[in-house]
Amino acid sequence: MTQSSVHGERTRPGSAPDHGGPGDGPGPGPGRRAGRRRPGRRHRALRWSATVLSVLILGTAGAGYLYYEHLNGNIQKGERSSGDSKADKPEPNAAGQTPLNILLIGSDSRASDANVALGGGRNNRDNPPLGDVQMLIHLSADRESAAVVSIPRDTRVDIPACTDPKTGEKHPATNAIINESLGRGGAGCTLATWENLTGVYIDHWMTIDFAGVVAMADAVGGVEVCVNQNVWDRPLPAVPGGSGLKMTKGPHRVKGEEALQWLRTRHAWGSDLLRARAQHMYMNSMIRTLKGQNVFTDTGRLMDLADAATRSLTVSQEIGTVKELYDLGMQLKTVPTDRITMTTMPTVEDPQDRNHLLPAGDAEKMWTMLREDVSFDDKGGKDGKDGKDSGNKGTDSATGKDPAAPDAEIGVLVQNATRSATLGPVGGRASAVAEVLARKGFAKAATDTSAALAEEKTVVRHPGPETAGDARRVAEALGIPASSVRRSADVSGITLVVGADWRSGTSYPRQEKPEAGELPDNSDALNGSDSGKCMDVYAPYRW
Known part of the structure; x- marks a missing residue:
């Protein structure tokens, strides 16, 4: 691979190359599943921590209520969809359950001094934001497994007609790279773009910017990442820009600006596709970190995490309260780490522009699995949890x-x-x-x-x-x-x-229903419990 083969150099016409966006919002809610415990000091401590949690997070009166209102005041929100979407909410399965889909968007916005300081590009401060990181989080109807799918930012797709909810400006439908959707009607336009591409109904969206990534990484106390060689993502004579990430071979716990550098690094890994892999490693590590921390019995840490999360995220309005976010976190928390699968949508090079990508044919199999709630792993049990009978009854x-x-x-x-x-x-x-x-x-x-x-x-x-x-x-x-x-x-x-899948014949081509774990080979799947993965560094960026 040569330096010029790195995808995604021309993402904003007429401006300097952009070098990435934030990667990751908060992972599933903290804590472990509580088992039966004998009465005693530990039982009393847990009961006390639950009381503290209800006061701090749900808030009923006095200082607890004021803090609850403070957290609610931190949250920014917007309408769920601002675009012309064609997806329909699925019917419940035989047990009355429905999947839950959340779109996580990392924005490269420079609209604040903090984001300019972290992301650079002061001259781009007034430009529309780009959604440089986009991940769909799918929780199965039974909440026993989860799938995460990334779409590389330079993938060319159909973006529907959207209306900017803040200005009222109407944007016509267009065919462009997917990260432009955020600037054509906000996160609600990106959500509509995903729905039309995948046919998957998306319940909520969350966005996070540069400053938010730094705040969340600090609140968690750092996230462990790993590289197989010394890495320095710096400008080279033929390739300007770079995140500034510099670390030695082996595992490192990153927080603050260094966490943001990890998530924004692209050149040192070799492509946008590999950057998605690095972001998945980070997200998995954050989930494991949160699950391993006893946040519920640490009042100070709990307050810091709640404050950072509510300040860092902008969310769709139906989850725009602390209670709704807390309930959402509890659903995420129930999924075992080894039932979380991170993937990237299969792509091919765009024949119109080698710096861009197109969805590959295999992507439809992935969307079918999401629409029919078939788990990305093969660890399910009986009663349809292996994907054979988990379709939309x-x-x-x-x-x-x-x-x-x-x-x-x-x-x-x-x-x-x-x-x-x-x-x-x-x-x-x-x-x-x-x-x-x-x-x-x-x-x-x-x-x-x-x-x-x-x-x-x-x-x-x-x-x-x-x-x-x-x-x-x-x-x-x-x-x-x-x-x-x-x-x-x-x-x-x-x-x-x-559609293009029925170009001939008088009967619709038979579609084999995918079974659990039957992901396309080029989806770059990563299991949430795999803590031994390290990123390979593209040779020009080793030192």
Whole structure:
């Protein structure tokens, strides 16, 4: 690999190269699962710590209430989605459980003196922020496993039309690298971009900036990282910039600005993809650190951590209180470390620009696993926890709340969306599929004659609950999986969008349901309990 092959050099036209964003917000909530204990001093201490926690975090009166209000006042929040999103919230499974998806965004904003001091780029202070780190955290419906997927910042995707919630400015849909979505409507626009790309409904978002990363690393007391060679991420004659990270071979506990340098380093690892791996190592290490600390019995540390977390994060408004964040942390806390899997979306080089990437075909398998709540690891037990029976039971046509009308009465508009990032559209696909529906008894099937669209995966969209049963019936008739039936404000009736995955034939290609642990080979999976990983340093940055 040569120095010029490092992805992501041209991320902000007309300005100096940007060298990364913060990586990681807080991991799962602190503490260990409490077991049965004999009465005694330790039992009383735990009972006392629970009382302190309720006063400090939930707050009921007096000083506790004032501190609770102080923490609430720290939190900045915004609307969940500010873009044109097509994802629908999944129905509960047979046990009444639903997965939980949280989008974590690291912003490169220089909007404050602290961020300018840490991130440099004083001349870029007024530029729109870029979402240089983006991770989707998926908690399984049973809360027994978790998956984290990163998308490299220079991946070219379709960004939907978004409205900036602060200024009201409307941004039209565009095709650009994904980190630009943050500046086109805030975190809510990035969330909508992810939903449209993956088909996964995202419940919440959290953002953290340079100063927030430093504050969280200090509050945790440092996070252990490791390198296999001495590293110095510095400017080189042919490659300007660098995070400034300098450390010797072996493990190190980083905090403050050094933690930020680790998360921003890209050149010394060799690419954005490898930077994602370093960020995953950091995040796993932070989770292990929090789980290993007895925060609940250390009032001072608990207060410091709560204060740092609420000051560091901006969150979607439905989790914009200390109680909501605490409850969220408790859900994260229940997941065992060895059931957490960190991954990166498979990508290929963008033929239009070698500094950019495109989602690879294997990425769809990953999104399917998330949509159907199939665990990324193979450590699940019985009763569907191995991924074989963990699909979305509530979307099946036999169990859906809305019954389907007779086939002949269901109106279906068929659209040709077979164009992809690398292939042109297939002529006549909408007409061909509409004819198939007509032969199956859907007499009101019609063809949309507008210009060909682009959609990687075939979907059946419907406008609301009253049409859900009809949409499921259309999907069932063609063999399209129930997970591809989605509610959308874009359509006024049942709309079948024939995607790039169905370019030929009269029946939808059979899709093998992935089983637990069947991740694509190029997803760079890392288990949360693996503490022995170290980063290799790209040769020019060794010393």
